[in-house]
Amino acid sequence: MRKPDAEPGVNDPERARPAAPDFAAIRAEFALPEGFAPEVLAEAERVAARGPVGDRVDATDLALVTIDPPGAKDLDQALGVARTADGFRVHYAIADVGAFVEPGGALDAEVRRRGQTVYLPDGSVPLHPPALSERAASLLPDGPRPAVLWTVDLDADGEPVSVDVRRALVRSLAQLDYEGVQADVDAGRLHPALAALPEVGRLRRALALARGAIELEMPEQEVVPAGAGWAVRVRERTPVEQWNEQISLLTGTSAARIMLSAGVGLLRTLPAPEPDALTGFRRTAEGLGVEWPRDAHPAQVLAALPATGAVPLAVRRSATALLRGARYTAFDPTAGAPVPRDPGHGGIGAPYAHVTAPLRRLVDRFGSELCLALAAGEEPPEWVRAALPDLPEVMAASDALAGKVGRACVDRTEAALLSGRVGERFEVVVLRAGGPDGEPGEVFLADPPVVARCSGVAEAGRMASVRLAAADPGTGRIEFAVGDAPQSQDAPTT
Numbered sequence: 001m002r003k004p005d006a007e008p009g010v011n012d013p014e015r016a017r018p019a020a021p022d023f024a025a026i027r028a029e030f031a032l033p034e035g036f037a038p039e040v041l042a043e044a045e046r047v048a049a050r051g052p053v054g055d056r057v058d059a060t061d062l063a064l065v066t067i068d069p070p071g072a073k074d075l076d077q078a079l080g081v082a083r084t085a086d087g088f089r090v091h092y093a094i095a096d097v098g099a100f101v102e103p104g105g106a107l108d109a110e111v112r113r114r115g116q117t118v119y120l121p122d123g124s125v126p127l128h129p130p131a132l133s134e135r136a137a138s139l140l141p142d143g144p145r146p147a148v149l150w151t152v153d154l155d156a157d158g159e160p161v162s163v164d165v166r167r168a169l170v171r172s173l174a175q176l177d178y179e180g181v182q183a184d185v186d187a188g189r190l191h192p193a194l195a196a197l198p199e200v201g202r203l204r205r206a207l208a209l210a211r212g213a214i215e216l217e218m219p220e221q222e223v224v225p226a227g228a229g230w231a232v233r234v235r236e237r238t239p240v241e242q243w244n245e246q247i248s249l250l251t252g253t254s255a256a257r258i259m260l261s262a263g264v265g266l267l268r269t270l271p272a273p274e275p276d277a278l279t280g281f282r283r284t285a286e287g288l289g290v291e292w293p294r295d296a297h298p299a300q301v302l303a304a305l306p307a308t309g310a311v312p313l314a315v316r317r318s319a320t321a322l323l324r325g326a327r328y329t330a331f332d333p334t335a336g337a338p339v340p341r342d343p344g345h346g347g348i349g350a351p352y353a354h355v356t357a358p359l360r361r362l363v364d365r366f367g368s369e370l371c372l373a374l375a376a377g378e379e380p381p382e383w384v385r386a387a388l389p390d391l392p393e394v395m396a397a398s399d400a401l402a403g404k405v406g407r408a409c410v411d412r413t414e415a416a417l418l419s420g421r422v423g424e425r426f427e428v429v430v431l432r433a434g435g436p437d438g439e440p441g442e443v444f445l446a447d448p449p450v451v452a453r454c455s456g457v458a459e460a461g462r463m464a465s466v467r468l469a470a471a472d473p474g475t476g477r478i479e480f481a482v483g484d485a486p487q488s489q490d491a492p493t494t
Contacts, residue, residue: 002336011343012048013227018229019416021473023122026408030401032118032125033166035089039106044129047107048136054415060144063193064170067244068175069318073134074117074126074359076145078172080193081200087155088200092251093147093170097358097365103383105253110247113386115398117360118405118493121230121413126360133359141172148355148368150251158203163254182238182362201243211349214299216316217307221449223413230413234449248356249348255371256343256351262374263339266367266388269329270346273298273322277298284318294408299349299419310429313444314461317431322357323347328363328392363395411476414450418478428480430457430464443480456482 014398027034036044064078080091101108118125126133139145148166148356153161172194185198208215220235258263262426269386273281278298284290285301289310292301302319303310323346331337345352355371358364366384375378434441440453443466454466466480 002389007217011399012394013186018226018231020229021223021409021412021415022339023069026120026405026412027125027407028258030405032405033114034237036129037106040110041131042200043102043105043107044131047102048099048131051136053312054099054167054393056146056169057149059093059149059168060171060180061092062093062170063172063190064091064093064142066139066172067176067181067195067240073130073138073140075139075172075175076357076359077248078139078170078262079197079244081195081197081247082245083196083199084153085122087153087161088158088196089149090154090200090247090250092150092152092170092247092356092365093139093172094150094251094332094368095139095359096148096357096368097147098148098369099146099337100132100137100169101128103381104398106160111160112394114264115394118398118402120405120409121225122124126343126418127362128359135282137359138403139170142216144169144171146170150254151248152254158200158207160250160254163258163375165255165258165371175311176246178241179239182240185240195299197240197243197247201239204246205242208249208349209299209303212297212299213349214319214347215247216319216323216360217300218316218320219444219449219451221410221414221451223409224389227255230416232410232413232417232448232450251356252347252352252354253350255353255355255367257376258371259353259367260339260351261341264334264374264380264388265370266328266363266386266391267343267351268324268326269343269349269351270326270347271366272344272346275317277321277324280317281322285315288315289351290315305435309341310463311461313429314431317442318460328395330388332366332388334385350373352395360362361395361396363391366391379410398407402492408476411478412473414448414452415471415476415478416466416473418450419473422468422471425465426462426480428454428466430454430462433458433460440479445480450478452480454480454482 041350062080064080066075066078070076076095078093082089114127118128147168147170149166149170152165155161221232223230224233233335256267280291281298300341329340343351353367354361354364355367356367366387370380371385427444428443430441430443433440433453434457440455441457443454443457444451457464461476466482469481470477471481
């Protein structure tokens with residue numbers, strides 16, 4: 001979503017300055033590992049030099065490219081999307097991490113402790129050592145690479161008609177980035193490997209909406225370099241990024257179907273919204289003047305909202321109540337864990353499994369190994385089945401840690417940007433009104449982009465004039481207040 005325009009003369013961009021948040025303090029606070037143990041590094045170097053194990057088909061003739069942020073080295077996916085006589089064919093190559101990591105080894109134990117890569121603005125805490133994540137297992141465009149190759153044939157409407165997954169040797173033709181590919185789309189010079197990506201991406205998004213996939217499109221904040229310091233900006237997703245996401249979701253839903261058909265697997269689940277949550281969301285949306293057609297699904301109402309404005313922002317914030325309870329759900333009858341009664345993901349509108357980011361997320365390696373075995377008509381490896389009961393807890397802990405670290409980086413950068421402006425007036429969008437017992441509401445400031453608590457706001461979906469009451473770079477605490485709020489005692493003055 002594009003951020004609302006700041007009111008002239010209120011949020012003066014001339015006053016913007018880079019911040020100097022202490023990311024080292026965040027690393028220490030959350031006890032993030034500073035590196036890998038010598039035995040882990042030694043094993044990673046050894047398996048990288050040895051190369052991947054296992055038989056694989058030669059698919060180096062396929063036209064594949066990667067699309068990632070500029071400068072990325074841990075490249076999980078390479079894709080090719082082409083038209084066929086009856087529809088489309090999608091090739092999606094995923095880094096074959098399972099061909100390097102030896103079950104029960106020092107490397108395997110370490111990545112199970114970490115769970116996932118944790119990203120900070122000044123550098124990541126990787127799941128795997130760079131010998132694998134940035135070299136041997138990454139789908140870099142410098143020669144043949146081992147991959148788990150998904151081939152999905154779609155009909156003319158974008159629905160899958162066949163799915164194949166197997167180990168392969170692939171070759172990426174180019175390392176592209178989202179902005180560059182979007183510029184190519186706009187200029188009509190799309191890479192041949194992506195010839196049908198716009199068509200398939202649009203078809204898959206339409207199908208997602210039809211099945212009730214809820215896309216909030218809330219402003220997504222990120223910390224970026226700014227001169228000698230850091231700033232916060234709203235990350236605007238390009239259509240290319242949205243289309244590429246649909247390919248990943250197509251693969252994840254295909255993986256879930258394979259697992260459910262076999263009765264063993266590991267899904268990413270999200271329960272359907274509770275009736276009270278649906279009623280509350282509809283009441284909020286209609287109270288803000290949003291038209292709700294008869295029998296319309298919340299996904300359709302959200303999709304019909306304008307891209308910007310106070311009311312759409314407030315409605316989307318209210319819709320977050322519909323997407324609560326995400327978890328990983330393992331099932332295996334041999335371990336006494338039956339297929340879940342509700343295997344779906346409410347935000348996607350279908351069962352879904354993580355298999356597309358194994359360099360950055362532990363669970364994807366296990367999901368890939370399950371699908372490879374099941375698609376070949378074989379029993380899953382015993383080491384995979386043995387890990388299934390523990391993986392949901394491991395991933396829940398790492399998800400929580402990564403979320404807290406990411407939030408702390410944004411909050412403290414925001415607070416550092418605003419720390420010298422306590423007492424000033426700002427125009428904000430009210431996302432959530434305060435409670436009757438004095439509970440603060442929530443507001444969105446466009447410049448710099450900040451989501452924070454605010455006391456005294458009584459009506460969501462409106463612009464409000466508020467004053468900054470507190471901004472503490474040490475804790476990330478930011479508070480606004482309606483009217484001439486006194487400065488908090490613990491708010492910095494410089």
